[in-house]
Amino acid sequence: MVVEDEAVDPRIAQQSLQPRKADRIVGAQQFLHRRDVDGEQETCGGAALDRSLGHSMLVRVRARQADRAGGPADAQNGQENSGALVAGVDRVHVGRKPSLDPLCRLLGDELERVNQLIVQRMQSPVALIPQLAGYIVAGGGKRLRPMLTLGCARLCGYRGGRHIALAAAVEFIHTATLLHDDVVDASDLRRGRDTANAVWGNKPPILVGDFLFSRSFELMVADGSLRILEILSRASSVIAEGEVLQLMTANDTRTSEAAYLAVIQAKTAELFAAASRIGAVMAERPLEEEEALDRFGRNLGIAFQLVDDMLDFSAHPTELGKSIGNDFRDGKVTLPVLVAFARGDKGERAFWRRTIEKQDQRAGDLQQAIDLVEKRGALAETLSRARGYVATAIGALSIFRDGTERRALSDAAAFATERGF
Ligand code: IPE
Ligand code: IPE
Numbered sequence: 001m002v003v004e005d006e007a008v009d010p011r012i013a014q015q016s017l018q019p020r021k022a023d024r025i026v027g028a029q030q031f032l033h034r035r036d037v038d039g040e041q042e043t044c045g046g047a048a049l050d051r052s053l054g055h056s057m058l059v060r061v062r063a064r065q066a067d068r069a070g071g072p073a074d075a076q077n078g079q080e081n082s083g084a085l086v087a088g089v090d091r092v093h094v095g096r097k098p099s100l101d102p103l104c105r106l107l108g109d110e111l112e113r114v115n116q117l118i119v120q121r122m123q124s125p126v127a128l129i130p131q132l133a134g135y136i137v138a139g140g141g142k143r144l145r146p147m148l149t150l151g152c153a154r155l156c157g158y159r160g161g162r163h164i165a166l167a168a169a170v171e172f173i174h175t176a177t178l179l180h181d182d183v184v185d186a187s188d189l190r191r192g193r194d195t196a197n198a199v200w201g202n203k204p205p206i207l208v209g210d211f212l213f214s215r216s217f218e219l220m221v222a223d224g225s226l227r228i229l230e231i232l233s234r235a236s237s238v239i240a241e242g243e244v245l246q247l248m249t250a251n252d253t254r255t256s257e258a259a260y261l262a263v264i265q266a267k268t269a270e271l272f273a274a275a276s277r278i279g280a281v282m283a284e285r286p287l288e289e290e291e292a293l294d295r296f297g298r299n300l301g302i303a304f305q306l307v308d309d310m311l312d313f314s315a316h317p318t319e320l321g322k323s324i325g326n327d328f329r330d331g332k333v334t335l336p337v338l339v340a341f342a343r344g345d346k347g348e349r350a351f352w353r354r355t356i357e358k359q360d361q362r363a364g365d366l367q368q369a370i371d372l373v374e375k376r377g378a379l380a381e382t383l384s385r386a387r388g389y390v391a392t393a394i395g396a397l398s399i400f401r402d403g404t405e406r407r408a409l410s411d412a413a414a415f416a417t418e419r420g421f
């Protein structure tokens with residue numbers, strides 16, 4: 001359809017290639033998985049998407065659409081963190097920083113195929129939908145969740161072609177939650193660029209988020225596995241529950257760690273668990289392997305959100321691609337705040353009550369909050385807890401044969417606590 005083609009907007013490519021705004025915006029290339037192969041820079045995943053969206057891939061997608069002449073064809077347990085491990089299991093820290101590169105390398109062109117499908121399936125004759133969806137998709141992103149789906153399918157020896165569409169469905173769910181989450185959190189920066197709500201206001205991203213959720217269900221239905229539909233639809237409703245639960249724990253310094261963990265399990269870890277688990281389902285592996293992958297994803301997801309909450313106080317916004325201090329401003333009671341509050345003296349507790357509970361925030365308060373979480377060791381504590389969850393995640397893979405796949409997934413898990421973005 002003509003409108004649809006116009007909606008895949010060359011502007012998007014230009015935006016994604018824009019130089020960074022002074023000290024605030026990073027280009028999408030910041031998020032691209034670059035890997036060094038024999039001294040040469042290659043790109044993988046988000047990189048392929050970003051460049052392609054502007055250039056070759058967009059052309060290919062359009063050409064295919066033109067060919068078809070009409071319409072798109074489509075192609076646990078988080079708290080059991082013993083912190084124990086790792087004797088003999090995938091030593092990922094030796095001598096180099098863990099990264100997503102090994103998983104990227106392992107996946108070859110599969111992630112690019114996922115990205116292509118994402119671009120195809122975000123099309124609609126309603127121009128604003130692909131414009132807005134294309135804007136956030138082209139912003140980059142780590143594509144971590146679809147990488148888990150692809151990687152876990154490989155780990156389970158899956159040899160078919162269904163994993164591409166299912167990985168795209170997983171990323172669509174994630175993207176939809178980001179659009180909604182940025183409205184709820186009134187965030188202004190995502191993937192190094194203004195959030196969709198900052199550009200279009202609140203209404204379009206809410207509705208386009210609904211569209212992306214629905215698209216992900218279309219992909220799952222086309223796949224045909226009721227079991228996978230069950231796992232991913234359950235994850236979607238649990239994410240929503242997590243986001244609502246978070247509203248209910250905000251502004252309350254009496255929130256328990258258990259309540260905080262329940263929030264992050266639901267809003268983040270559930271999708272990591274589902275994304276990983278479906279790899280075993282696709283490959284028709286025994287329940288034991290499904291559950292191991294669920295445990296892997298869930299513990300990784302918890303670690304990932306712990307680090308996200310730490311980075312909200314400590315990251316460099318240019319590297320993170322998001323503003324920092326959002327959680328503090330919104331009165332979210334994350335682990336850094338819980339720990340700093342518990343370890344704080346009387347004056348410090350009064351500070352947290354004023355800023356978080358009463359939402360009475362003044363100039364300099366964010367800096368003071370950052371100083372306090374640092375001074376009380378709350379960031380170090382958060383990171384250390386996250387490392388424990390990563391260890392549990394990696395340990396969950398031990399039932400699988402040691403090899404490139406398992407090591408790549410272990411490295412991706414270890415990356416969660418070493419990342420600055
Ligand atoms: C952001 O997830 C939302 C959280 C669960 C913290 P990511 O950090 O994976 O976001 P992208 O996809 O890479 O932008
Ligand atoms: C993750 O929580 C939200 C979702 C699971 C969608 P955050 O609100 O901390 O995520 P960011 O920091 O905005 O990416």
Ligand code: MG
Nearest residue numbers: 181182185187
């Ligand atoms: Mg948010």
Ligand code: MG
Nearest residue numbers: 308309312327
């Ligand atoms: Mg956050």
